[in-house]
Amino acid sequence: MNTIFAASVPGRRAWTVNSQAPRATDMLPAGLLRANPPRLPQCSELDVVRHYTRLSQMNYHVDANFYPLGSCTxxxxxxxxxxxxxxxxxxxxxPLLAQLDGRAAQGALHVLYEIEQLLCELTGMKAFTLQPMAGANGEFTGVTLMAAYHKAKGRQRNIMLIPDAAHGTNPASASLAGFTVVNLESRDGMVNPEAVAxxxxxxxxxxxGLMMTCPNTLGLMETQLPRIVEALRAVDALLYYDGANMNAIMGKMRVGDAGFDVVHLNVHKTFGxxxxxxxxxAGPVGVSExxxxxxxxxxxxxxxxxxxxLIEDAPQSVGHIGPFYGSFGVIIKALAYILRLGGEGLTRASEHAVLNANYLKKRLEDVLEIPFKERHCAHEFVASAPDGLRALxxxxxxLERGIHAPTVYFPLIVHxxxxxxxxxxxxxxTLDSxxxxxxxxVDTGRxxxxxxxxxxxxxxxxxLDETSAARHMVLTEDMS
Amino acid sequence: MPYIPHTPDEVQEMLAVIGVRSVEDLFADIPANMRSRQLDLPKGRSESAVCAHLEQLAAQNRVDGISFLGAGYYAHDIPKAVDALAGRSEFYTAYTPYQAECSQGTLQAIFEFQTAVSRLVELDCANASVYDGGTALFEAAMMAVRIAKRRTLVVDEAVNPFWRAMLATYTANLDIEIRTVGQRDGVSDKDALMAAVDEHCAAVIVQNPNFFGVVDDYSPIFERARGCKALGIISVYPVLQSVLKTPGEMGADVAVAEGQSLGQPLSFGGPYLGLMACRKEHVRQFPGRIVGRSTDVEGKTGYVLTLQAREQHIRRAKATSNICSNQALCALRALLHMALLGPEGLMRTAENNMALTRYAVKRLTALPGVSLCNSAPYGSEVALRLPLPAATLVQAAMAQGVLPGYPLGKTYAGMEHVLLLSCTEVNDHGQVDRLAETLGGLL
Known part of the structure; x- marks a missing residue:
């Protein structure tokens, strides 16, 4: 389909500004102005509406398609x-209104306060910051807090332990915060407590510290968690909980009680x-005392x-992770979701997420090669394409059958x-179909x-040819 | 239970297939001493009860007064067609377009967004966006650190102070030196910037208009940077960029912007999006998602995520950034906003707002003790010196339903008497008159 730029007709307009203002040349010296107007589309409103309506129809999406994309909830x-x-x-x-006169933004501050309390109870953490703007931003915030903790104790700790099955954002975030990453090899699909020791x-x-995803990216609960917590506590290292898989444990395990010191949540996963x-x-981060x-x-x-x-007085704070208070518009939705479901509803959500995953896993046992078959999975599971077939x-x-594909080729340790x-x-x-x-x-493939x-x-x-896309780099209408 | 489809009979059937007696059996792997007690959370509420609660909280926020508050974040008119199109669930309930064949809508929209951003700033290419303007500034700085293989950044003090605070947090553990070059009465000190750029620095970072609204030409500084094999990074305001000299014309290497002013509601600080554009030779150091044009096996044009070898899911600890997502829906809104306004709509908006700001300056500087903070050219935002602390005046005026702007003393020591005032198309001459009358009564 042609781009919106191809639909552009010089002089056509969708939006008019009723203004008697002079032109920019009458208000600023020519040397401060651009030589040519920006080459943006010149379209009618219907041109724009029709173009993007058609584009939208080229997407699979949750409202029309089963979208079992693992790790993305x-x-x-x-x-x-x-x-x-x-x-x-x-x-x-x-956003600055609250800093000029808090009375003018009481409702918004109430939203921030209320969801923080709810998240603390759900996870067993002492406090949350809502500032991180995404999961990976939450990870960076979390590891930065860990760095600050050790620094305040006057020690140089530069190593972050990360399991080989972790999401790529974990090592990237740790590295961005100045840590050297040490990779932990898995055993039996879990973090090996001996490797930690x-x-x-x-x-x-x-x-x-150690960054853990629990249940992990293979969809397995980490049964050796108590030993791992103990090994780290012995040297006052901190335990990070990657909340990507939080949808598996609401009401079943509180990460604060389990011994984690810092956690990020992905509200777009867990809270719908x-x-x-x-x-x-949005990637709120919770912390222990x-x-x-x-x-x-x-x-x-x-x-x-x-x-x-708003309180700005905290001498040991790491400072500002975002410009203001996080993805507020997203946080409101998460608050609405939590209030709608309540404690019982959230618990039920995790129960049914795990029920659905185990049902699907069981029913696919004779179709795909499923490792760790003897164990129950959490809210997701991994499988290998059978008989030499390719996951891709x-x-x-x-896709051909109207279903979005599961995540493929992750974790890297599964064939x-x-x-x-x-x-x-x-x-x-839906699961049966x-x-x-x-x-x-799979029958066709065989x-x-x-x-x-x-x-x-x-x-x-x-x-599509991804190799040539990377080689020829046509990233805009003007590159070719 | 809301949003859960299974009937009790279906649950029993599914448990039988799995071979367990109860759902609880599926959680047996959680170590016993780590099992949760029952959550002490409120009971679930009806949809209408939750809406009523949040409607009541929303009503406690004061959004109906006259406001000239900007400071990098602006109230603009947003065409309703932006909401209608970005509100299509085909866009908002999809995810990152990993499977290109069923995600051409999202992918082509990002490609068009990259084109629009590149054309706005006149640089070769753009990425699919990052979280916000501050993140974009930090990520651009890190691009320069990798490209120049140096660890010193020269930063103009007139760059958005909220972003400079973020930059300090993000670089705190990275052995990076930040040389901040002081501004003078809100004007960037170009001589001092020139002097600070040397062969040890990775980049020089400036903003146009700067935080005080001053419009400038940074070409000589970027030329100096090029001579020192450092990068020139500039932050811009997208609406005014439609008329102002472009980063491309000035010889910048990377341009960044807060994209909020393109179709995003203020929404108490987010979600927003950071725009990033650069010269072609730097593209492999870009953070985040990038979409490229390709062809399918039949030669038909299509779009894919590209240059993924930079990214965390492949490079892990050695990735260009930890950023995984982009702000796709915000980027779509920005694209729709630009497509609906077109070049003329964006330029006339900029000109309208600059003209209104000039009218405000005329009205306010006629008041006793009020003057321009400097004599430099300005855009749609301006720093005014007052005969009393700006914070005091702002409080008093707010009590009368008018918010005159941002008291600069909050972020710049020594500028307690300076007010930063911004006009956009949501303001008009009548509002400016009302502002002048209110301040006249208070001074």
Missing amino acids: MKYNPKFMEYVAQLPGFARLH KAVQEHGEQVA TPHGGGGPG KLLPFLPLPRVRRMEDGTFA DIAKAL ECLMPEPTETESKQ FVQAMRDI TNPEALHEAPTRLPVRR
């Missing part, structure tokens, strides 16, 4: 959440806020008279990996592998 996004975020009292509120023995006083085609998300003094500024406090105030071909064949995460909002009928589709695809290589054939495009 593509649950249904309740519609009322869009409404509350768009309330003018929130949408039109300037060995790393602690080897690096001892240099170990700042929309993924937006890749963002915006030890890390309280280092939280980013500002913090929201409830005063004795019941009003809310299976993924594309699923030809497919990682489905059904989430709690999908019905048994997924199993049937998978069975058909008898006629060529047919799988061909897929998809009925979507807006067929398989």
